[in-house]
Structures are given as structure tokens and as C-alpha cells.
């Protein structure tokens with residue numbers, strides 16, 4: 001089980017840190033220049049990149065050796081990501097490092113939780129930072145305890161923040177039995193629909209407008225061509241159909257990738273969908289297309305999530321669109337199109353977002369019957385998580 005804990009930092013010697021960030025970015029971009037050159041070469045082989053860049057970067061910067069190595073690894077990873085996308089048939093552009101962020105490791109970073117203090121290597125020497133977090137908070141007590149190992153540490157500067165813009169993102173990991181992971185998962189519900197292809201319980205929306213529009217146009221042209229009935233019209237239809245399907249698949253692939261990446265960022269263990277109905281024969285072409293989209297999207301998410309160790313689950317669809325995710329009151333009158341307003345508690349929320357929360361919640365409640373531990377399972381929302389007791393925990397401070 002992995003989580004990311006964000007901690008605000010108070011740094012006295014900010015100029016040194018800022019200069020280190022600048023040089024680190026420079027180093028990352030230099031490695032990319034070598035690994036992705038004008039002749040079209042794309043290599044993420046670390047040894048090769050090391051040979052070609054290490055001494056040059058040591059020469060040109062004041063970065064300590066281990067940060068140069070970290071920069072190389074980061075660039076190598078970015079190039080690798082692009083090469084994989086290319087293999088998938090996606091278009092990519094050369095990676096460029098613009099955000100203010102440095103990856104630290106054990107040799108360049110130390111942390112003393114008991115003193116709420118950390119030190120970081122810089123272009124000059126090590127500097128110190130104070131960790132600004134409330135150790136009384138259950139969140140920090142849990143994830144900064146001995147049962148969780150710190151596996152990575154990234155320093156980030158949030159440029160929009162005044163005063164203390166530096167944050168430490170600690171990756172923490174706990175070795176758990178597969179069973180335990182099932183017992184207290186963090187869950188994200190996903191609602192699939194027409195206007196919005198997908199909406200998550202964390203408040204992310206993926207619009208279906210472009211896809212639907214494109215499809216409508218295609219259906220119109222197809223109708224006209226079918227009326228013509230000539231051989232060439234038939235050929236044109238087939239040609240268009242192929243292009244249409246490729247476009248739809250590409251779109252759904254991209255969305256599924258974004259859903260899984262989003263789930264990863266929210267440290268989600270389980271993505272929950274509603275059970276899809278069997279394909280019905282007696283429905284319009286448009287409906288058939290929509291069901292085809294849902295099925296594809298589900299398949300793509302399932303495939304990509306598995307690679308990341310995220311589980312996919314389904315719950316039965318019943319009343320998820322009429323039920324209030326806040327108080328549980330269920331009636332048709334709660335919902336008017338995309339607007340959901342609970343007649344009982346007055347909660348107003350986008351209908352699809354409400355449904356996504358219900359889907360996640362439904363899975364958590366069902367789990368109570370099995371070995372899942374109610375108090376530890378959580379539904380991932382936009383700005384925090386909530387368990388079935390209604391206890392809300394905000395995500396760690398972000399900018």
C-alpha cells in the first residue's frame with residue numbers, strides 16, 4: 001500500500017534551494033537533449049545517458065554527484081514514458097522540465113521526524129528545513145509512524161504560494177498482506193454517462209461532447225449515403241466507419257489513461273464502476289454506440305489499472321442517480337437532468353458527481369458484509385476522504 005504525504009517546509013536559505021532547483025532542471029533538460037536528439041534518437045538507457053552527460057553536467061553545474069544522478073534518472077524515466085506512448089500509437093513531444101521540483105534520495109536528503117527537521121543537499125552545502133505539520137493530526141500519526149517506510153522524497157516549490165512555497169512530498173509504503181489491502185482500501189467511484197463520459201467521486205469530469213458530436217455527424221452522413229445506395233457510397237461508408245472507430249478508440253484510450261493516472265495520484269486502491277447492462281438489440285444506433293463506448297472505456301481502464309496494481313470492482317446499478325450521496329434519501333424528484341438537489345437535505349450537486357460518490361459508497365457498504373473493515377475503508381473525494389462513519393480526512397496540505 002502506498003501513500004503520498006505532503007508537508008510544508010520552512011526554509012531559511014531559500015536562495016540556495018532556488019539555485020539548486022534551477023540547476024537540477026537544467027541537468028534534466030541536458031540529459032533529454034542527449035537522449036532525444038535531432039537525428040531522432042530516443043534512448044533511456046541509463047548507462048549510455050550517464051556516459052554522455054555526467055561529466056559535462058558536473059563541469060557545468062555545482063550540483064553534487066547524487067543530484068546529477070537523480071536528474072539523469074528523472075530524464076531517463078520521462079523519455080521512457082514517451083517511448084511507451086509512441087509504441088501505443090500516441091503522439092508525443094520531447095519532454096521538457098519546467099516545474100520546480102527535485103527528487104532527493106538517502107544520500108542527498110535526511111529527515112528527523114522526532115525533531116520535525118530535514119536537510120537537503122544544494123549547490124553549496126546541506127541546508128536545513130523545518131517540517132510544518134500538525135503531529136497531533138491522525139493523518140500524520142498514521143502515515144509517519146514506524147509501520148510506514150519512506151520510499152521517496154521530492155521537494156517542490158509552489159510558485160503561487162507566498163511566504164513558504166516549499167513542500168516535501170514523501171512517498172510512504174507499508175508492506176501489507178494482500179488481504180489487508182482488501183480490508184481497508186481507498187476507493188474511487190466512477191460514473192459513466194453520455195454528456196460526461198466519466199465522472200469520479202473525486203470530482204473529475206471527462207466530457208463526451210466532442211465524441212458525441214463527431215458521431216452524430218457521422219451518422220447523418222451515413223444516413224444520406226445509405227439513401228443513395230450506390231456502390232461508391234457503400235465504400236465511402238466503410239472508409240468513414242474505420243476512421244470513426246479509430247477516433248473513438250483513441251479518445252477512450254486517452255480518457256482511460258487519465259482516469260488511472262488520476263486514481264494513482266489520489267492513492268486509490270480500488271476503482272469502482274457500475275455493472276453494465278448486456279448489449280440490447282432493440283435500441284437505436286446512438287444508444288448502441290454509447291454502450292459500446294462504456295464497454296471499451298471500462299476494458300481500457302481495467303487493463304491499465306491492473307498494470308498499476310489498482311483493482312477494479314463493479315457494483316449493481318440501482319438508484320445511484322436518484323439517491324442523495326449526502327443523506328441517502330432516494331427519490332426521482334431529487335434529480336433534474338444534470339442538476340441534483342436533494343428534496344430532503346437540500347444538497348445541490350452535479351448529478352453525475354453525485355452518482356459517482358454513490359457508486360464508491362455502495363462498494364464500501366457491500367464490503368462490510370465481508371472482511372472489509374468499515375472504519376478504515378475510505379471513499380476518495382475531491383479534497384479528502386470519508387469513511388462510512390462519516391469521518392472526513394482532508395488530503396495533506398497542497399497549494
Ligand SMILES: [Zn+2]
Pocket residue numbers: 324325326327328329342343344345346347
Ligand atoms: Zn440529501
